[in-house]
Amino acid sequence: xDGFDVSPVQGLRSPVVIIAFTGxxxxxxxxxxxxxxxxxxxxxxxxxxxxxxxxxVFTDTRPTVRLxxxxxxxxxxxxxxxxxxxxxxxxxxxxxxxxxxPNLRWRTFAERMAEIIANCQPSLVCTLVxxxxxxxxxxxxxxxxxxxxxxxxARFGLGRSLYQxxxxxxxxxxxxxxxxxxxxxxxxxAGVPHYLNTDENPPATLALLRxxxxxxxxxxxxxxxxxxxxxxxxxxxEASRGDEQIAAYVRTLEEHYGEPDEVPPDTExxxxxxxxxxxxxxxDFLRGQGDG
Numbered sequence: 297x298d299g300f301d302v303s304p305v306q307g308l309r310s311p312v313v314i315i316a317f318t319g320x321x322x323x324x325x326x327x328x329x330x331x332x333x334x335x336x337x338x339x340x341x342x343x344x345x346x347x348x349x350x351x352x353v354f355t356d357t358r359p360t361v362r363l364x365x366x367x368x369x370x371x372x373x374x375x376x377x378x379x380x381x382x383x384x385x386x387x388x389x390x391x392x393x394x395x396x397x398p399n400l401r402w403r404t405f406a407e408r409m410a411e412i413i414a415n416c417q418p419s420l421v422c423t424l425v426x427x428x429x430x431x432x433x434x435x436x437x438x439x440x441x442x443x444x445x446x447x448x449x450a451r452f453g454l455g456r457s458l459y460q461x462x463x464x465x466x467x468x469x470x471x472x473x474x475x476x477x478x479x480x481x482x483x484x485x486a487g488v489p490h491y492l493n494t495d496e497n498p499p500a501t502l503a504l505l506r507x508x509x510x511x512x513x514x515x516x517x518x519x520x521x522x523x524x525x526x527x528x529x530x531x532x533x534e535a536s537r538g539d540e541q542i543a544a545y546v547r548t549l550e551e552h553y554g555e556p557d558e559v560p561p562d563t564e565x566x567x568x569x570x571x572x573x574x575x576x577x578x579x580d581f582l583r584g585q586g587d588g
Contacts (some may be wrong), residue, residue, distance in 0.1 A: 297348035300408050305380055310419035311389040313513055319397025320464030320493075323488045326426035326500040331394035333505065335379050337517040344378035344412055351376075351398035374398075376405075378412060385512035386558055387542055391416050392474040393494070397459035397465045406465065410472035413479070420480050421473060423466045424498055431488030433532050435502035437489075454482060454512060459519050484508070491545075492532065498524040 304519055314334060316327035334340065361374045376395030381387055393413065398405050412423060431438055440455035443449045449456065473479040484507050486500045502521045509515045536542040 298404055298408050301345045301347070301352050302412060302518075303343045305343050307382060308382075308389045308416055309387075310377075311380065311391045313391040313393065313413050313416065313418045313421040313422065314424065314471065314508070314511075315393040315413075315466060315567050317397045317465050318393045318426045320462070321397075321423075321425045321427075321466040323426040323428055324493075324495055326486055326488060326497050326504065328394055329496065329501045330504045331392050333501070333519070333521070334381075334390070334392050334516060335394070337519070338381035338390060339377035340381040340390070342377055342379050344376075344393075346362045346376035346395070346405075346465055346532060348374045348376070348398075351400050353399040356399050357396065364547035376409075378409075380416075383512070383514065388419055388513055393419065395465075402465060402468050406468040406472050406485070407476075410469055410479075411476065413473065414471075414477040416481065420482065420511065422481045422508070423470055424504060425466065425483060425485035426488050426497075427485055427506070428490035430549060430552065431487045431489055431534070432546045432553060433489045433492060433499070433529055434546060434550060437497075437500045437531070438487045438554070439484055439503050439507040440487070441482060441507070442483045445480060445482075448480060448482050449530065452482060457483065469566070484511075484513070489549075490564070494529075498528045503527075529575060 314331060316322065316324060316331040318328050322328060330473060357374050359371055361369050361371055364370045374396040376398070377393075379394070381390040389469065391413070393409065429438070435476055441452060441454035443452070443454045470481060470483070474481055485503060486504045486507075488500045498521055502518065502525050503543045505516045505518060505521070536546075585586070
């Protein structure tokens with residue numbers, strides 16, 4: 297037994313598959329927030345659940361306790377699920393894979409999830425990434441895309457990823473889909489300001505959702521996300537107002553905004569504050585806000 301519970305789904309129209317996992321590939325919860333919004337906006341139906349028992353070390357990835365609407369404590373285990381939505385106004389239906397990067401049995405997990413995705417006969421598979429970047433919170437969050445398939449790269453205006461190094465479960469599933477199923481694969485990555493270690497980042501979620509419009513074939517509903525993003529930026533500005541170190545660092549990032557994703561050259565070895573120190577006050581401020 298592999299812990300996967302799959303309900304049959306009939307009649308999906310060459311769906312686009314969106315994959316998002318917390319963990320290595322997700323700064324904050326940006327990509328899984330995108331997936332959650334897609335699930336809610338398109339009234340998606342769950343057809344895959346995964347028993348967490350065989351895939352986690354619970355002292356590393358702990359279950360959480362929350363209070364329900366009646367005040368009763370509820371236990372929540374790490375969830376890995378797949379959802380489908382029939383999109384009448386788009387040329388394709390939608391499948392959304394949303395989960396928590398497992399601790400154990402990655403090959404088993406990735407092979408099983410890839411098999412389920414391949415059985416949906418997708419027209420496109422898009423993995424979502426949110427990574428720390430040298431970009432200021434005062435500018436739109438940049439989104440870059442990549443694909444190893446020249447036709448897909450040309451179709452969506454993507455580059456080719458040259459990254460080498462450690463990877464997450466997203467990379468493992470991507471590899472299985474490529475090797476075993478020759479699936480049509482692309483990736484979208486949001487560059488999140490590296491000095492904001494907040495649990496959520498509405499501007500980054502908004503940027504990824506907008507970037508998905510040509511992928512899905514229609515504009516994903518944004519709800520109140522634009523307003524949330526504006527409030528988020530305003531709170532960061534308010535928390536950092538009057539700190540010249542922060543202002544100088546943000547100005548430096550603004551000057552290099554739009555350049556290749558690297559630390560601006562004149563910050564190396566300078567007297568500017570480190571990423572750990574620069575917005576500690578901002579993080580404390582954001583954690584204390586009652587409106588998220």
